[in-house]
Amino acid sequence: MLNSAAAARRALPSIDRLLKLEAIGGLIDQYGRGLVVDTFRALLDEQRALLKHDDVAAPDDGELTRLCDERLHTATKASLKPVFNLTGTVLHTNLGRALMPQAAADAAMIAMTRAVNLEFDLGGGARGERDSHVEGWIKRLTGAEAALVVNNNAAAVYLTLNTFAMRKEVLVSRGELIEIGGAFRIPDIMTRSGCKLHEVGTTNRTHARDFTEAIGPRTAAIMKVHASNYAIQGFTASVPETQLAAIAHEHELPFWVDLGSGTLVDLERYGLPHEPTPRDAIAAGADLVTFSGDKLLGGPQSGIIAGRADLIARIRKNPMKRALRVDKVTLAALEATLRLYSDPDRLTSTVPTLRLLTRKQSDIQAQALRVLPALAAAVAGRAEAKIFACSSQIGSGALPVDALPSSGIALVPLAKRKGSAAEALSNAFRALPVPVIGRIKDGMFILDLRCLDHEQEFVAQLDKLATAGAMP
Helix, strand or coil: CCCCHHHHHHHCCCHHHHHCCHHHHHHHHHHCHHHHHHHHHHHHHHHHHHCCCCCCCCCCHHHHHHHHHHHHHHHCCCCCCCCEECCCECCCHHHCCCCCCHHHHHHHHHHHHCCCCCCEECCCCEECCCCHHHHHHHHHHHCCCEEEEECCHHHHHHHHHHHHCCCCEEEEEHHHCCEEHHHEEHHHHHHHCCCEEEEECCCCECCHHHHHHHCCCCEEEEEEECCCCCCCCCCCECCCHHHHHHHHHHCCCCEEEEEECCCCCCHHHHCCCCCCCHHHHHHCCCCEEEEECCCCCCCCCCEEEEECHHHHHHHHHCCHHHHHCCCHHHHHHHHHHHHHCCCHHHHHHHCHHHHHHCCCHHHHHHHHHHHHHHHHHHCCCCEEEEEEEEEEECECCECCCCCEEEEEEEEEECCCCHHHHHHHHHHHHHCCCCCEECEEECCEEEEEHHHCCCHHHHHHCHHHHHHHCCCC
């Protein structure tokens, strides 16, 4: 029988009484007393707010225990979880960019679970330098005299600007004032680092004379920014790096190239479009080069600064270097990744990023044919599943106008309102135990299979699709 609102509120048990229930002992063992108490307190507060009407009954001890168990299970689930990246973007910033090699994961695990010689010289028995674990490999792979690592390429750009150009000017072509994801803009980072941007040339055409005429007593450096996430086409002109280096050195200025999404190998050897390398920039006369570790390189998030030994030494002494340094786990993973580049003939099998970028369309199409029956059965009556020829992109600002021929499966809703039905399909796939992230185009929900690893796991969970979320 329903109690009055006041009686129902009085019927709510105390936290002390709930904690003495036999079933709660298991929750305390699993989640800890503090979290259980906090969860019950929140539940009881919610129930008191609900019990304002005579037609509402107070939940019994069993119901409160069940609700508490549900809340604790949800609250303690990992927020960061695996997903299937079937978007067609290999280096997807929102999905974690590069998949690290197994060698990097193994090295990171050791660094996480064991004491390591992070800043300890085992030979001399004295304090060491943490960058020494990767500097040798970076020097070998880029041709630089010295190198250091910070937590991402934005930090590398900031630290370099702050070291050499604080309260001074840096010359940059107007056509290279890039913005990347997260509203990171070259002009803004220059302001934050304490230097002044001096734009030269025009958006589409910059000449050598634009740089020579702009050099003045407050000029600290000449910077070239690789346009990695856009392309200017048509009536264009730019100054070659060799010529920029000559201009800078004639005026005793450092010349610096920011590659953004840097690769350590010539991608053309793997049938991919050309992308400039740090070795190219240094060979062209660059005194410094900055690039990312978690994009085309295929390692952990990091920013690498390589170049002249005297300039790297100055950057290393900047107090901000400590604020931007990487930890032992990142260094372990980066060292293991760099070591793989000593055998470039095997990179497409040892570095997941290169493996995924070089997958043959015929292999992807064969995979699409294998998973098509299971997908078709999972969406039967709601959508038609068909093989779909599509194009993948590298992503994360790399080679923005170059597409990689791929293959996938398009789910075409049978509902009249295909747009909302495709959105409902997308929602349902994201609600699977291992969420599937695709893309919506022209009223279809498209799954580009270029990055589909763990194929059996993907297929095995499709029978849960009907209960995973709202289906059209």
